Amino acid sequence: MEVSELIALTDWIDKEIVERRLVKLSAGLFAVLQNNTQPGNAKQPFLEQRQNLEDQIEKVNLSALTEEQVAVLRDGLNKSRDLC
Numbered sequence: 001m002e003v004s005e006l007i008a009l010t011d012w013i014d015k016e017i018v019e020r021r022l023v024k025l026s027a028g029l030f031a032v033l034q035n036n037t038q039p040g041n042a043k044q045p046f047l048e049q050r051q052n053l054e055d056q057i058e059k060v061n062l063s064a065l066t067e068e069q070v071a072v073l074r075d076g077l078n079k080s081r082d083l084c
Contacts, residue, residue, distance in 0.1 A: 001068045025053040
């Protein structure tokens with residue numbers, strides 16, 4: 001992958017992931033779901049958090065990425081999953 005493609009990928013991440021607050025929205029949904037699995041905790045509705053996250057994910061423009069950029073993202077995701 002060219003350096004220019006890496007720079008473009010970081011710009012894409014800023015625009016499509018950071019500005020859309022996908023990590024924050026995911027963390028909010030996860031927190032509610034985790035709370036709901038704990039015995040004795042009052043169950044909280046999570047439909048709004050889920051819908052907000054889904055709405056933002058649907059807006060992510062993957063067509064702007066090259067195959068190599070998608071592969072870098074996929075590899076990073078797979079490594080993250082291995083850590084869990």
